[in-house]
Amino acid sequence: MRVMIVGANGEVGRLLVAQLLANGDEPIAGLRADEDGEDLEDQGIAVRRVDLLAKPERIASTLMDAEAVIFAAGSGGRTKDDMTLLIDLDGAVKTMQAAEIAGVKRFMMISMLFAEDRNRWADPLKPLYVAKFYADNWLVHQTHLAYTIVQPGALSFHAGTGKVQSDPLAVGSIPRADLAAFMVAALHAPQTIGKTIPLLSGEQPIQTVIDQL
Amino acid sequence: MRVMIVGANGEVGRLLVAQLLANGDEPIAGLRADEDGEDLEDQGIAVRRVDLLAKPERIASTLMDAEAVIFAAGSGGRTKDDMTLLIDLDGAVKTMQAAEIAGVKRFMMISMLFAEDRNRWADPLKPLYVAKFYADNWLVHQTHLAYTIVQPGALSFHAGTGKVQSDPLAVGSIPRADLAAFMVAALHAPQTIGKTIPLLSGEQPIQTVIDQL
Numbered sequence: 192m193r194v195m196i197v198g199a200n201g202e203v204g205r206l207l208v209a210q211l212l213a214n215g216d217e218p219i220a221g222l223r224a225d226e227d228g229e230d231l232e233d234q235g236i237a238v239r240r241v242d243l244l245a246k247p248e249r250i251a252s253t254l255m256d257a258e259a260v261i262f263a264a265g266s267g268g269r270t271k272d273d274m275t276l277l278i279d280l281d282g283a284v285k286t287m288q289a290a291e292i293a294g295v296k297r298f299m300m301i302s303m304l305f306a307e308d309r310n311r312w313a314d315p316l317k318p319l320y321v322a323k324f325y326a327d328n329w330l331v332h333q334t335h336l337a338y339t340i341v342q343p344g345a346l347s348f349h350a351g352t353g354k355v356q357s358d359p360l361a362v363g364s365i366p367r368a369d370l371a372a373f374m375v376a377a378l379h380a381p382q383t384i385g386k387t388i389p390l391l392s393g394e395q396p397i398q399t400v401i402d403q404l
Numbered sequence: 405m406r407v408m409i410v411g412a413n414g415e416v417g418r419l420l421v422a423q424l425l426a427n428g429d430e431p432i433a434g435l436r437a438d439e440d441g442e443d444l445e446d447q448g449i450a451v452r453r454v455d456l457l458a459k460p461e462r463i464a465s466t467l468m469d470a471e472a473v474i475f476a477a478g479s480g481g482r483t484k485d486d487m488t489l490l491i492d493l494d495g496a497v498k499t500m501q502a503a504e505i506a507g508v509k510r511f512m513m514i515s516m517l518f519a520e521d522r523n524r525w526a527d528p529l530k531p532l533y534v535a536k537f538y539a540d541n542w543l544v545h546q547t548h549l550a551y552t553i554v555q556p557g558a559l560s561f562h563a564g565t566g567k568v569q570s571d572p573l574a575v576g577s578i579p580r581a582d583l584a585a586f587m588v589a590a591l592h593a594p595q596t597i598g599k600t601i602p603l604l605s606g607e608q609p610i611q612t613v614i615d616q617l
Binding site: 249275276278280281285309310317318321322324325328329332335382392 | 460486490494522523531533537578
């Protein structure tokens with residue numbers, strides 16, 4: 192599947208590109224204008240410049256031949272400037288609108304655990320939760336996209352184990368590599384469409400958890 | 405009418421309190437915990453502490469006997485901290501949810517001119533536009549409140565003239581006193597329910613403009 196990864200230079204984005212390639216998919220790396228994409232191009236990966244501060248129509252022009260979009264961009268926890276509002280919220284929503292303009296139906300969103308439950312939002316991440324909440328809400332209520340929202344716990348740099356859980360009451364962390372592997376598997380699993388899925392490290396293989404959704 | 409003004413100590417909020425009183429309404433002044441409400445209490449005005457960082461249920465407890473809510477709070481243009489997200493967006497939405505919990509149907513929102521048109525958003529106010537856009541959107545699409553959204557142009561401290569216009573294509577400013585007078589008149593005008601109304605200084609009396617809506 193030809194998949195645009197918005198935020199392909201991020202910590203999760205890089206893993207997504209690699210795992211999509213390994214899975215036989217065709218990743219398109221969406222980078223900011225100021226990011227270096229040379230090593231991606233050297234691997235034969237298409238690189239496109241995606242400006243999340245631009246209008247949806249402009250973002251749509253980068254999605255025209257994609258079959259799916261994964262939104263993996265983020266302001267990088269810089270909650271003390273406007274980027275939480277402009278990227279994590281409005282940038283995400285503009286990407287959804289761009290996908291609709293470009294006719295790309297499948298949309299994968301990387302959100303945060305408990306983004307839908309204001310009672311669980313804690314400082315210092317509260318502003319990011321607010322942004323994620325309204326972005327996820329838009330995807331569910333104000334688009335007709337075939338979406339999957341994945342809400343991982345705290346992201347770690349530990350090696351992936353391939354074992355996860357999706358217990359809506361659990362709290363914990365997950366290696367970025369396992370999040371990326373779950374996203375790729377979920378992309379190809381129609382039963383994840385229209386679902387919001389909490390995700391943590393666990394005891395079950397990724398495919399088993401997806402099959403039970 | 406018994407009306408809670410959230411943000412009653414703000415520049416527009418103070419005018420709203422005075423004009424509601426003059427109109428024979430019963431304003432309830434919603435202030436932050438750290439704001440001085442003594443001069444309001446000396447005028448016999450009920451003062452309540454409204455914490456927009458608290459949960460909707462907590463905000464609802466301040467609205468129980470109100471017949472309407474006017475959201476006049478704002479982060480004060482402090483777009484370079486989290487308050488745009490936490491107050492102008494999430495604080496506004498929590499106040500809407502609080503009104504629904506408390507059974508207060510009538511909800512008046514002070515928004516910004518062109519908040520619904522991303523093509524018109526310009527720096528340095530862009531983050532505030534983002535917040536206002538999603539707050540207004542929630543009010544329209546995700547509540548059952550009897551809302552009126554007023555979208556004034558640039559607010560000035562000029563004396564009120566009592567003359568306004570509501571041309572969706574016009575650009576300009578409006579004295580805060582005229583905005584407040586319009587809000588009070590619109591509160592009592594059922595034809596403003598369910599409407600989003602641009603508002604600028606103009607040539608027609610406020611009541612004439614409202615009668616034409």
